[in-house]
Amino acid sequence: MAKSPAQKIREVATTGVGTLRREGAKNGKGLKSAYLADPIHSYLTEHSSPPDPILDALSAVTATLPEAEMQVPAEQGTFLTILTASIAPRRAVEIGTFTGYSALCIARGLPPGGRLLCLDISAEWTSIARQYWARAGVSDHIDLALGPAADSLGMLPEEPTFDLAFIDADKTSYRRYYELLFPRMNPNGVIIVDNVLQYGHVVRSHSDNPAVVAVKQFNELLAGDSRVQVVMLPIADGLTIVRKLPSPRTPV
Structure with missing residues (x-):
């Protein structure tokens, strides 16, 4: 039987992630808070704005899927909106929409007239997203393009267009997405990259996991790119914020 687009992309997006999750959870910590002691994580979430009923409902639906861990946690969603x-x-x-939680959070932060283009390969997952975007009243601000994200990006004019980008798809393609995005970002545009710590495996001297290898190489690429300013934050599984500089920085 032929595999559905969702089946194909989940095999890529979750390459080796089962092993990473099991190892990251050995100390009983949640998958999205592996870098914080449980009391600290609880304190942080208790003193942050909670998700509203629509986001809670979307989380509950997503939790029934085998790939539920691909959804961003609530605190990351709030960060994206802010x-x-x-x-x-x-x-x-x-890039990488899944069931639409992060897109909903981004759309809620858009200014009047602002638009979000979502790129995903799965009609199955994004059908859930569409339902909750409609419930949240943000559907009119979101355009969804189904198909390989690299192909969709490549078809866009290679000129500065976007002020904000969020990458959260198959990790082995991060470099390709970045290369396609960069000329399409406006000066001072911001690219947000998720899962840059790979459950802590990026600090290990060796890994056979393709996702870990690819993310480590990507992180090194960003750190040495004179065209951008970069900061890596320990939110969820690691979040990198990249600012496209108006002109390349001068080496120190």
Whole structure:
């Protein structure tokens, strides 16, 4: 039997992630808070704005899927909304939408007239997203393109267009997505990259996991790219914020 698009992409997106999750959870910590002691994580979430009923309902539906761990946690969603509202992008793009939680959070931070382009390969997962975008009243601000994200990006004009981008798809393609996004980002545009710590495996001297290898190489690429300013944050499984500089920085 032929595999559905969702089956194909889940095999890529979750390559080796089962092993990483099991090892990351040995100390009883949640998958999305492996870098914080449980009391600290609880304190942080208790003193942050909670998700509303629509986000809670979407989380509950997503939790029934085998790939539920691919959804961003609530605190990361809140961070995405705050950052989006602060940047006020006219055009934003998301690579890897899954069931739409992060897209909903980004869309809620858009300014009047702002639009979000979502790129995903799965009609199955994004059908859930569409339902909850409609419930949240953000559907009119989101455009969804189904198909390989690299192909969709490659078809866009190679000119500065986006003020904000969020990468959260198959890790082995991160470098390709970045290369395609960069010329399409406006000066001072921000690229947010998820899962840059790979459950802590990026600090190990060796890994046979393709996702870990690819993310480690990608992290090194960003750190040495004179065209951008970069900061890596220990939110969830690691979040990198990349600012496209108006002109390349001068080596020190």
